Amino acid sequence: MAVLLSPITFLIFCLVIYTAAKQLNQRPNIVFILTDDQDVELGSMKPMVKAKKLIGDAGVIFKNMFVTSPLCCPSRSSILTGSYVHNHGAVNNSISGNCSSAAWQASSEMRTFATYLKKQHYRTFFAGKYLNQYGKKEAGGVGHVPPGWNTWMGLVGNSVYYNYTLSVDGKSEIHGDNYNVDYLTDVIARRAEAFLKHQHPHKPFFMMLSTPACHAPFTPAPQYSKSFSNVSAPRTGSFNYFGKDKHWLVRQAKHPLGDTSLKYIDSTHRNRWRTLLSVDDLVELVMTRLDKHSLLSNTYVVFTSDNGFHLGQMSLPNDKRQLYEFDVRVPLMVTGPRVTPGQVREEIILNIDLAPTFLEMAGLSVGAMTTSMDGRSFLSLLGNSTWVDREWREDFLVEHKGEYKDINAGCPQLDHQQVANCFPDCVCEDSFNNTYTCVRTLSKTCNLMYCEFADHEGFVEVYDLNKDPHQLKNIAKTISPQILVAMNKRLVKLSVCSGDTCRATAEPWQHWVTFGVRTERLYGRTGML
Numbered sequence: 001m002a003v004l005l006s007p008i009t010f011l012i013f014c015l016v017i018y019t020a021a022k023q024l025n026q027r028p029n030i031v032f033i034l035t036d037d038q039d040v041e042l043g044s045m046k047p048m049v050k051a052k053k054l055i056g057d058a059g060v061i062f063k064n065m066f067v068t069s070p071l072c073c074p075s076r077s078s079i080l081t082g083s084y085v086h087n088h089g090a091v092n093n094s095i096s097g098n099c100s101s102a103a104w105q106a107s108s109e110m111r112t113f114a115t116y117l118k119k120q121h122y123r124t125f126f127a128g129k130y131l132n133q134y135g136k137k138e139a140g141g142v143g144h145v146p147p148g149w150n151t152w153m154g155l156v157g158n159s160v161y162y163n164y165t166l167s168v169d170g171k172s173e174i175h176g177d178n179y180n181v182d183y184l185t186d187v188i189a190r191r192a193e194a195f196l197k198h199q200h201p202h203k204p205f206f207m208m209l210s211t212p213a214c215h216a217p218f219t220p221a222p223q224y225s226k227s228f229s230n231v232s233a234p235r236t237g238s239f240n241y242f243g244k245d246k247h248w249l250v251r252q253a254k255h256p257l258g259d260t261s262l263k264y265i266d267s268t269h270r271n272r273w274r275t276l277l278s279v280d281d282l283v284e285l286v287m288t289r290l291d292k293h294s295l296l297s298n299t300y301v302v303f304t305s306d307n308g309f310h311l312g313q314m315s316l317p318n319d320k321r322q323l324y325e326f327d328v329r330v331p332l333m334v335t336g337p338r339v340t341p342g343q344v345r346e347e348i349i350l351n352i353d354l355a356p357t358f359l360e361m362a363g364l365s366v367g368a369m370t371t372s373m374d375g376r377s378f379l380s381l382l383g384n385s386t387w388v389d390r391e392w393r394e395d396f397l398v399e400h401k402g403e404y405k406d407i408n409a410g411c412p413q414l415d416h417q418q419v420a421n422c423f424p425d426c427v428c429e430d431s432f433n434n435t436y437t438c439v440r441t442l443s444k445t446c447n448l449m450y451c452e453f454a455d456h457e458g459f460v461e462v463y464d465l466n467k468d469p470h471q472l473k474n475i476a477k478t479i480s481p482q483i484l485v486a487m488n489k490r491l492v493k494l495s496v497c498s499g500d501t502c503r504a505t506a507e508p509w510q511h512w513v514t515f516g517v518r519t520e521r522l523y524g525r526t527g528m529l
């Protein structure tokens with residue numbers, strides 16, 4: 001027997017279906033642009049005039065964006081999983097350190113934001129550098145397409161601009177060095193353009209564009225190879241500074257920087273900026289295509305980098321991996337629906353916050369997936385400039401495990417000392433005892449970096465960044481022992497945190513209020529620092 005609905009019931013029924021469908025259809029798209037080794041401290045946003053206008057000025061610029069590990073693979077693994085290094089297990093850039101290892105693929109990689117988005121019927125698209133060891137034979141080869149991605153175009157290995165292999169949905173695509181068809185930043189842009197052409201406003205997508213710029217080998221596009229020819233690397237406060245009170249690796253730097261280093265630094269700086277001009281073009285292309293296909297008004301665009309960079313700071317010619325601001329601070333700009341334009345925000349945002357933020361943007365804020373992550377969504381901060389979340393974090397953890405692969409990298413005086421990354425004038429940029437954990441505190445009363453090294457000296461570095469923004473003077477030996485104890489306690493706690501305990505504001509919040517008052521008194525009146 002047929003069930004007959006009254007016309008009214010039928011109308012209501014249709015309306016309910018229509019509204020539900022409409023809500024589902026209106027889930028926003030997300031475009032995530034991730035650059036490689038792009039600092040803020042050395043001014044790397046300056047060449048990106050179009051990106052700043054189209055994303056930053058049209059949305060929010062976050063002034064205090066940090067990575068929780070200043071090295072590509074650990075940081076990228078944090079971005080993908082929303083977890084600190086001690087929870088996702090990728091400690092360095094090697095397979096043995098879980099960079100794209102089989103163990104990582106079987107555990108953390110099953111829980112990236114992409115896997116959750118795909119489950120919710122987002123169309124997911126990836127193009128560019130993934131994890132440093134991706135696509136290598138020992139990492140499953142190009143046939144390994146990480147779960148969560150519908151369309152996959154992953155670079156095999158580390159950033160390069162020419163002569164590379166891509167895994168295109170599990171099949172290798174080999175590229176040479178013809179600018180018109182092979183320059184990787186442009187290839188990513190063109191594939192993004194082609195993908196956008198096939199999207200329509202009622203089916204949400206997530207697109208991640210991960211550029212080789214501005215990582216080594218810093219190869220500019222031909223039309224930009226002469227740009228910025230009168231620009232030099234910035235002589236920041238710690239440029240060519242000898243950190244005699246710092247950990248072993250910094251103390252072994254050559255000082256003053258030699259001529260070869262200085263020349264290298266200036267030329268590298270120019271080439272980094274030149275490679276970013278192609279990223280600027282990519283951003284413009286993506287934004288105009290979003291507009292052309294009527295997708296712009298319902299698309300979040302998030303722009304950031306995996307870690308910072310130094311060029312001559314602390315007399316270290318060229319690298320990341322240090323605890324200082326130049327290596328842990330990165331740009332962050334966000335625009336999109338319900339984002340109030342023209343905001344500049346001060347809250348601490350971390351690389352581990354990106355995954356939970358993407359999920360909340362997609363309407364998946366609740367449930368096991370985000371609570372098991374260590375970061376927290378910053379979506380609520382995008383809406384308006386007056387909104388202040390009083391429970392927002394005031395500190396976070398930075399973790400780095402030193403690498404020591406290139407023992408014979410050409411540093412005769414340091415042979416057998418387990419160092420790595422020997423750069424111009426033979427200054428080494430990493431060593432196995434460049435292994436540290438830090439708490440970075442940034443609040444109204446406190447602007448501190450506290451670090452403990454796992455080296456033979458049990459070295460400690462502390463900086464009061466309000467007084468010493470360039471981290472020249474290590475105050476570990478002069479600061480009040482009470483503060484050292486409090487910082488050590490907090491460090492131990494964060495080093496083993498997981499999920500809620502990494503976000504916790506309750507007990508530590510109390511602790512920090514008291515601590516804030518105490519440090520203000522100590523710092524202010526007795527001038528102990």
Ligand SMILES: *[C@@H]1O[C@H](CO)[C@@H](O)[C@H](O)[C@H]1NC(C)=O
Nearest residue numbers: 089091096097098103104107
């Ligand atoms: C690599 O990841 C696996 C699985 O998470 C973990 O058991 C192992 O300890 C990790 N290795 C390192 C070197 O952290």
Ligand SMILES: *[C@@H]1O[C@H](CO)[C@@H](O)[C@H](O)[C@H]1NC(C)=O
Nearest residue numbers: 161162163164175176177219
């Ligand atoms: C690309 O590889 C070819 C063949 O090995 C080589 O001649 C060329 O110099 C390489 N190009 C770049 C930009 O490295």
Ligand SMILES: *[C@@H]1O[C@H](CO)[C@@H](O)[C@H](O)[C@H]1NC(C)=O
Nearest residue numbers: 227228229230231232233234
């Ligand atoms: C570089 O050259 C441009 C154009 O000639 C000029 O506007 C700019 O001031 C110069 N910058 C420096 C640092 O000399």
Ligand SMILES: *[C@@H]1O[C@H](CO)[C@@H](O)[C@H](O)[C@H]1NC(C)=O
Nearest residue numbers: 379380381383384385386387
């Ligand atoms: C700002 O955003 C917050 C969080 O989304 C909201 O609670 C608050 O009402 C908003 N204020 C204004 C003025 O829109």
Ligand SMILES: *[C@@H]1O[C@H](CO)[C@@H](O)[C@H](O)[C@H]1NC(C)=O
Nearest residue numbers: 092094096097402403404405
């Ligand atoms: C990376 O970490 C693993 C595990 O701790 C270690 O065995 C390996 O030597 C490290 N790689 C480098 C280059 O230091």
Ligand SMILES: *[C@@H]1O[C@H](CO)[C@@H](O)[C@H](O)[C@H]1NC(C)=O
Nearest residue numbers: 248417418431433455456457
């Ligand atoms: C760091 O490692 C090097 C190389 O093994 C060693 O010579 C040096 O004593 C170590 N320094 C500290 C402080 O552990």
